[in-house]
Amino acid sequence: MAKKYERIADALRQSIRAGQLKPGDRLPAETTLAEQYKTSVPTMRDALGELLAEGLIDKRHGVGNFIREPRPRVERSNQRHQWEKNRARLLESERLKTGSTEHDTGLTVSDLAFKASYREVKADEDLAAVFSVPLGTRLLEREYRTFPREGDAPFSLVCSHLLYDAVSSNPDLLDDSNEPWPGGTQNQLLTVGIELDRIVERITARPPTAEEAEELGLQKGVSVFVLRKICIDTDDRVVEVSDVILPGDVTELVFTTPLDRW
Amino acid sequence: MAKKYERIADALRQSIRAGQLKPGDRLPAETTLAEQYKTSVPTMRDALGELLAEGLIDKRHGVGNFIREPRPRVERSNQRHQWEKNRARLLESERLKTGSTEHDTGLTVSDLAFKASYREVKADEDLAAVFSVPLGTRLLEREYRTFPREGDAPFSLVCSHLLYDAVSSNPDLLDDSNEPWPGGTQNQLLTVGIELDRIVERITARPPTAEEAEELGLQKGVSVFVLRKICIDTDDRVVEVSDVILPGDVTELVFTTPLDRW
DNA sequence: CATGGCAACTCCTAAAGAGGAGTTGAGGAC
DNA sequence: GTCCTCAACTCCTCTTTAGGAGTTGCCATG
Numbered sequence: 001m002a003k004k005y006e007r008i009a010d011a012l013r014q015s016i017r018a019g020q021l022k023p024g025d026r027l028p029a030e031t032t033l034a035e036q037y038k039t040s041v042p043t044m045r046d047a048l049g050e051l052l053a054e055g056l057i058d059k060r061h062g063v064g065n066f067i068r069e070p071r072p073r074v075e076r077s078n079q080r081h082q083w084e085k086n087r088a089r090l091l092e093s094e095r096l097k098t099g100s101t102e103h104d105t106g107l108t109v110s111d112l113a114f115k116a117s118y119r120e121v122k123a124d125e126d127l128a129a130v131f132s133v134p135l136g137t138r139l140l141e142r143e144y145r146t147f148p149r150e151g152d153a154p155f156s157l158v159c160s161h162l163l164y165d166a167v168s169s170n171p172d173l174l175d176d177s178n179e180p181w182p183g184g185t186q187n188q189l190l191t192v193g194i195e196l197d198r199i200v201e202r203i204t205a206r207p208p209t210a211e212e213a214e215e216l217g218l219q220k221g222v223s224v225f226v227l228r229k230i231c232i233d234t235d236d237r238v239v240e241v242s243d244v245i246l247p248g249d250v251t252e253l254v255f256t257t258p259l260d261r262w
Numbered sequence: 263m264a265k266k267y268e269r270i271a272d273a274l275r276q277s278i279r280a281g282q283l284k285p286g287d288r289l290p291a292e293t294t295l296a297e298q299y300k301t302s303v304p305t306m307r308d309a310l311g312e313l314l315a316e317g318l319i320d321k322r323h324g325v326g327n328f329i330r331e332p333r334p335r336v337e338r339s340n341q342r343h344q345w346e347k348n349r350a351r352l353l354e355s356e357r358l359k360t361g362s363t364e365h366d367t368g369l370t371v372s373d374l375a376f377k378a379s380y381r382e383v384k385a386d387e388d389l390a391a392v393f394s395v396p397l398g399t400r401l402l403e404r405e406y407r408t409f410p411r412e413g414d415a416p417f418s419l420v421c422s423h424l425l426y427d428a429v430s431s432n433p434d435l436l437d438d439s440n441e442p443w444p445g446g447t448q449n450q451l452l453t454v455g456i457e458l459d460r461i462v463e464r465i466t467a468r469p470p471t472a473e474e475a476e477e478l479g480l481q482k483g484v485s486v487f488v489l490r491k492i493c494i495d496t497d498d499r500v501v502e503v504s505d506v507i508l509p510g511d512v513t514e515l516v517f518t519t520p521l522d523r524w
Numbered sequence: 525c526a527t528g529g530c531a532a533c534t535c536c537t538a539a540a541g542a543g544g545a546g547t548t549g550a551g552g553a554c
Numbered sequence: 555g556t557c558c559t560c561a562a563c564t565c566c567t568c569t570t571t572a573g574g575a576g577t578t579g580c581c582a583t584g
């Protein structure tokens with residue numbers, strides 16, 4: 001026999017799909033729902049927990065449970081990388097004409113807001129291995145978030161590392177007051193003589209840490225994408241390693257692989 | 263104050279990392295653990311639930327809780343697509359020499375086992391839109407799983423759709439007794455005059471359905487990757503749409519984007 | 525010796541309830 | 555009119571308890 005909380009979750013799902021419960025509606029209180037479904041409150045909460053993990057409802061402490069607006073997924077495409085590279089090759093004046101507010105994380109949204117902080121750190125075992133440099137090598141660490149709108153929860157947490165000595169020749173790059181980098185990361189790397197050849201992205205999924213869940217405003221049971229973006233230049237050196245955390249419930253990653261070249 | 267079950271989960275995590283609990287070890291019974299950590303059984307179970315979702319422990323009903331072997335992640339790379347295409351262009355005799363047992367899902371494991379079933383279906387709204395064909399168009403549906411070893415739980419559930427009329431000229435392709443397709447999907451598509459130009463993959467994450475969790479042998483709280491692979495031929499037509507379910511706890515997706523071409 | 529059954533152990537689902545913490549809105553004080 | 559307090563309502567964490575279900579191994583029976 002199916003478990004009781006699963007049957008209740010199914011019933012609720014069906015009510016949502018059938019349109020009896022509309023986005024924005026508040027559900028009855030959990031105690032009331034428990035009575036309606038002839039069950040206990042903890043079991044009712046188990047059922048709601050399923051819908052929560054699926055992103056069908058929002059739970060708001062002290063307020064109630066709400067049918068969630070079917071939030072459109074945010075696309076993150078690797079086509080952006082190519083686009084970014086072409087843009088980086090244009091003159092500054094030409095770039096201004098295109099007037100895009102997008103940047104190099106590949107998210108297709110406008111009006112991105114940033115909060116950045118820069119640090120000089122030493123390569124730990126993990127990073128030293130990826131960069132193929134000795135343990136303790138100086139790195140520039142840039143930490144930032146992207147927001148759909150000012151005041152909203154961020155939809156990405158980014159921690160990027162660059163070889164310190166490779167970028168320090170342009171002092172602008174060491175200053176976190178002018179984030180995002182004008183013209184994008186690729187353009188700024190060009191100013192220190194680095195041209196990218198390819199980008200390798202490794203993607204895994206896991207539950208968020210408590211801090212990540214807090215910062216991204218994630219509901220319980222929702223997992224995150226962990227994306228490690230490795231930028232390799234035309235000399236086959238790793239020049240940037242970015243670790244990106246993306247909320248799993250609203251993110252769609254899109255990769256296009258061309259087959260007739262390389 | 264941090265929640266009690268989170269503090270207990272942290273303590274256990276630390277014991278695992280410090281090596282006091284080794285892979286394969288059985289934890290004390292939940293009732294015993296609850297006493298040790300001076301808490302109730304449900305709270306103890308909440309703590310274990312965190313470790314479960316993170317893939318640090320295995321719960322086995324009626325047996326106990328075990329520290330999990332750090333299972334290596336299975337890589338799925340888009341480089342495979344290119345490799346597959348080159349291979350498809352070789353003569354049959356040449357291909358036999360390479361002797362690889364890999365196939366076109368891009369998984370880097372040997373000795374893949376299949377269970378396949380073929381069906382003729384009609385395009386629903388979703389598929390009709392992706393293929394850009396009228397609703398109800400005939401499609402060949404191929405459903406299969408890939409296994410690391412015979413007897414193990416599968417690590418992918420695949421449901422592939424092809425335009426029926428495009429492949430029916432080669433009757434071998436309509437027969438599910440010779441899965442996997444010799445030489446890979448791309449090679450078989452060549453036999454009906456289809457050459458691929460590019461592959462678009464759209465990736466999302468969500469909790470598994472009850473059936474998916476069952477089939478993939480997933481522990482509670484682990485999410486799955488949902489990968490839709492869209493193959494587009496040199497005439498810009500969508501010729502194959504595959505929906506792939508991958509376990510989130512052991513899968514790593516790798517995408518390489520070259521920047522100097524296209 | 526081989527086999528079947530049973531007991532002991534495990535985790536799993538479910539219930540009822542107490543106290544805490546966040547939110548909201550009504551109503552009183554100023 | 556404005557502000558503050560407080561009560562009522564919400565969900566959250568944790569406890570205690572009960573019975574069900576899966577697994578294993580001992581042991582009696584044949």
